[in-house]
Amino acid sequence: xxxxxxxxxxxxxxxxxxxxxxxxxxxxxxxxxxxxxxxxxxxxxxxxxxxxxxxxxxxxxxxxxxxxxxxxxxxxxxxxxxxxxxxxxxxxxxxxxxxxxxxxxxxxxxxxxxxxxxxxxxxxxxxxxxxxxxxxxxxxxxxxxxxxxxxxxxxxxxxxxxxxxxxxxxxxxxxxxxxxxxxxxxxxxxxxxxxxxxxxxxxxxxxxxxxxxxxxxxxxxxxxxxxxxxxxxxxxxxxxxxxxxxxxxxxxxxxxxxxxxxxxxxxxxxxxxxxxxxxxxxxxxxxxxxxxxxxxxxxxxxxxxxxxxxxxxxxxxxxxxxxxxxxxxxxxxxxxxxxxxxxxxxxxxxxxx
Amino acid sequence: xxxxxxxxxxxxxxxxxxxxxxxxxxxxxxxxxxxxxxxxxxxxxxxxxxxxxxxxxxxxxxxxxxxxxxxxxxxxxxxxxxxxxxxxxxxxxxxxxxxxxxxxxxxxxxxxxxxxxxxxxxxxxxxxxxxxxxxxxxxxxxxxxxxxxxxxxxxxxxxxxxxxxxxxxxxxxxxxxxxxxxxxxxxxxxxxxxxxxxxxxxxxxxxxxxxxxxxxxxxxxxxxxxxxxxxxxxxxxxxxxxxxxxxxxxxxxxxxxxxxxxxxxxxxxxxxxxxxxxxxxxxxxxxxxxxxxxxxxxxxxxxxxxxxxxxxxxxxxxxxxxxxxxxxxxxxxxxxxxxxxxxxxxxxxxxxx
Numbered sequence: 230x231x232x233x234x235x236x237x238x239x240x241x242x243x244x245x246x247x248x249x250x251x252x253x254x255x256x257x258x259x260x261x262x263x264x265x266x267x268x269x270x271x272x273x274x275x276x277x278x279x280x281x282x283x284x285x286x287x288x289x290x291x292x293x294x295x296x297x298x299x300x301x302x303x304x305x306x307x308x309x310x311x312x313x314x315x316x317x318x319x320x321x322x323x324x325x326x327x328x329x330x331x332x333x334x335x336x337x338x339x340x341x342x343x344x345x346x347x348x349x350x351x352x353x354x355x356x357x358x359x360x361x362x363x364x365x366x367x368x369x370x371x372x373x374x375x376x377x378x379x380x381x382x383x384x385x386x387x388x389x390x391x392x393x394x395x396x397x398x399x400x401x402x403x404x405x406x407x408x409x410x411x412x413x414x415x416x417x418x419x420x421x422x423x424x425x426x427x428x429x430x431x432x433x434x435x436x437x438x439x440x441x442x443x444x445x446x447x448x449x450x451x452x453x454x455x456x457x458x459x460x461x462x463x464x465x466x467x468x469x470x471x472x473x474x475x476x477x478x479x480x481x482x483x484x485x486x487x488x489x490x491x492x493x494x495x496x497x498x499x500x501x502x503x504x505x506x507x508x509x510x511x512x513x514x515x516x517x518x519x520x521x522x523x524x525x526x527x528x529x530x531x532x533x534x535x536x537x538x539x540x541x542x543x544x545x546x547x548x549x550x551x552x553x554x555x556x557x558x559x560x561x562x563x564x565x566x567x568x569x570x571x572x573x574x575x576x577x578x579x580x581x582x
Numbered sequence: 583x584x585x586x587x588x589x590x591x592x593x594x595x596x597x598x599x600x601x602x603x604x605x606x607x608x609x610x611x612x613x614x615x616x617x618x619x620x621x622x623x624x625x626x627x628x629x630x631x632x633x634x635x636x637x638x639x640x641x642x643x644x645x646x647x648x649x650x651x652x653x654x655x656x657x658x659x660x661x662x663x664x665x666x667x668x669x670x671x672x673x674x675x676x677x678x679x680x681x682x683x684x685x686x687x688x689x690x691x692x693x694x695x696x697x698x699x700x701x702x703x704x705x706x707x708x709x710x711x712x713x714x715x716x717x718x719x720x721x722x723x724x725x726x727x728x729x730x731x732x733x734x735x736x737x738x739x740x741x742x743x744x745x746x747x748x749x750x751x752x753x754x755x756x757x758x759x760x761x762x763x764x765x766x767x768x769x770x771x772x773x774x775x776x777x778x779x780x781x782x783x784x785x786x787x788x789x790x791x792x793x794x795x796x797x798x799x800x801x802x803x804x805x806x807x808x809x810x811x812x813x814x815x816x817x818x819x820x821x822x823x824x825x826x827x828x829x830x831x832x833x834x835x836x837x838x839x840x841x842x843x844x845x846x847x848x849x850x851x852x853x854x855x856x857x858x859x860x861x862x863x864x865x866x867x868x869x870x871x872x873x874x875x876x877x878x879x880x881x882x883x884x885x886x887x888x889x890x891x892x893x894x895x896x897x898x899x900x901x902x903x904x905x906x907x908x909x910x911x912x913x914x915x916x917x918x919x920x921x922x923x924x925x926x927x928x929x930x931x932x933x934x935x
Contacts, residue, residue, distance in 0.1 A: 233586055233911070236907065240903065240906070240907040243906065247898050247899070248897075248899045248900065248903065262616055263615055263757070266616060266619055267619060267759070270624075272900055273899075405616065406620070407620055450903060544624075546625040547802075548904070550597045550600050551803075551901070551904035551905075551908070553593070554589065554593040554907075554908070555904070557593075558589065
């Protein structure tokens with residue numbers, strides 16, 4: 230199989246020489262649908278579009294005060310983790326966040342530092358005033374890292390009050406793809422909240438409203454350099470002590486995920502990653518990243534960054550077909566045993582960001 | 583390597599299940615550029631477009647009489663072979679046709695059966711009247727199978743008088759691709775003229791003006807089932823005896839080509855071809871075939887069929903990158919030795935039709 234491995238390495242390098250850029254290019258305004266399809270979606274290449282949503286009221290409006298007034302009392306799903314890593318490998322587990330229902334104003338309190346306490350011993354009682362129900366809620370909420378990152382169209386489902394501040398789809402993208410987005414998601418999180426490296430089966434338009442997002446991107450063709458393992462699924466659960474415990478879920482099916490941290494890649498354990506050629510980019514307020522389907526990405530953000538992204542279902546076409554071939558040729562262990570029925574596994578990999 | 587071969591077979595079959603059609607679909611009129619890009623060019627799928635060039639005067643005008651009057655005296659390049667196969671494998675050779683310069687009216691004489699003699703002994707002297715220079719030309723020309731099939735934009739280069747009968751490009755295709763065609767080719771040939779199975783690095787729009795063309799098509803993803811060999815290049819040369827001799831060219835570089843004849847596939851010699859799933863279609867006068875880049879195709883035609891095709895350069899993008907991987911994994915011998923520098927070999931495979 231050495232010849233295959235060599236050829237896969239050569240193949241990935243050819244991709245960079247043939248058609249990939251060495252950094253993420255900028256467009257200065259919203260593109261024509263056909264041009265965007267031909268130049269970016271078809272070739273599966275990322276770009277950052279400036280001035281694509283200058284007309285959205287959200288850009289000026291989405292201050293903490295405005296959000297507090299508009300949706301402060303709404304209950305939203307929040308991902309809570311001890312370390313900022315939701316949906317990531319920890320030890321032998323693929324660990325998902327504790328999902329909490331909280332009022333949006335409670336989330337803003339945390340983001341704005343109005344509830345500063347973290348860790349144990351519990352420190353908030355004297356400052357929070359009384360041991361009322363609300364304050365006890367704060368005590369429970371103040372440990373860990375918080376991230377409003379629920380997918381499945383949480384903007385439309387949970388926060389419809391915000392829809393007038395933007396648009397329910399990106400007109401030129403919908404025209405290009407000939408369809409509407411599958412989901413419109415709202416993101417708000419702390420600086421420590423990190424999305425671990427993964428890929429999604431979506432054409433993704435990621436719009437930063439305030440703050441900035443930092444992406445590390447790897448093309449699908451770099452798949453040979455990206456390690457995968459399979460892990461028991463688990464969730465974080467905060468204990469009465471305030472510590473988070475990793476609890477295996479009932480689901481016995483293991484999850485394939487990437488254990489590598491591109492911020493500090495362990496090249497001794499994953500030597501093939503030295504050949505990877507990640508692109509890094511920061512997407513600032515008012516900018517929109519086109520993140521093509523099946524690109525691997527790792528995401529960080531400035532504290533309190535707000536963002537909205539649009540997921541358009543990818544096409545299961547010749548590129549997907551080729552990617553499945555590549556994936557199966559890369560698969561551990563030993564690269565000798567290929568999955569059966571890969572077609573049926575399209576959507577088993579959890580998607581986020 | 584068995585696991586790789588198995589996986590390649592599975593991959594090709596997945597392509598058919600995922601996104602390929604079981605026959606070549608029809609569109610009822612010229613498409614919008616964006617729709618065509620999204621539905622056919624991007625996914626690399628063939629279709630036949632009806633009513634796409636109803637406004638071309640050629641459709642009504644291109645009778646033999648008209649062509650004789652308009653361009654009868656023009657000298658054109660004609661491919662002549664003993665058996666109709668130009669650019670095909672014969673024994674250990676890749677044999678190219680004898681290229682002759684002839685007046686267009688001489689070609690029409692042959693097509694129209696006005697010079698019926700073929701083979702030896704020479705039979706035309708008594709019917710052709712005298713041993714004039716013209717008749718001796720006919721004697722030379724009347725053996726073999728004739729095909730006006732010179733590529734490199736022979737319509738624009740050799741027959742500019744015909745341009746007013748059509749258009750120099752297909753407006754919606756040029757808009758879709760954002761570029762003009764690399765070549766516009768004119769085709770006129772005998773029923774016996776056959777184009778052997780091959781692929782081209784072009785997005786191809788094939789417009790039949792009169793008669794019909796019969797295509798056997800195989801997607802790039804069927805590459806694992808298509809045998810290739812490497813052959814010494816040669817050309818046919820007609821001898822004084824009227825017989826054609828195969829003469830090796832000076833060029834020492836061997837040519838990779840497909841020895842298999844899809845009309846009568848030799849499954850004993852090429853057992854993997856039994857997995858191939860060829861599409862067959864006939865393109866009639868007034869119809870236009872979109873033949874996507876890198877699709878394998880074998881072409882026959884009705885006697886005297888006239889056609890024009892437009893070659894648009896393909897993009898050397900992610901699909902090409904993936905195809906190169908596939909190609910190298912399929913490569914004989916032994917599939918262990920991969921080509922170096924495949925990027926530089928993009929255009930070495932001769933292209934035709």
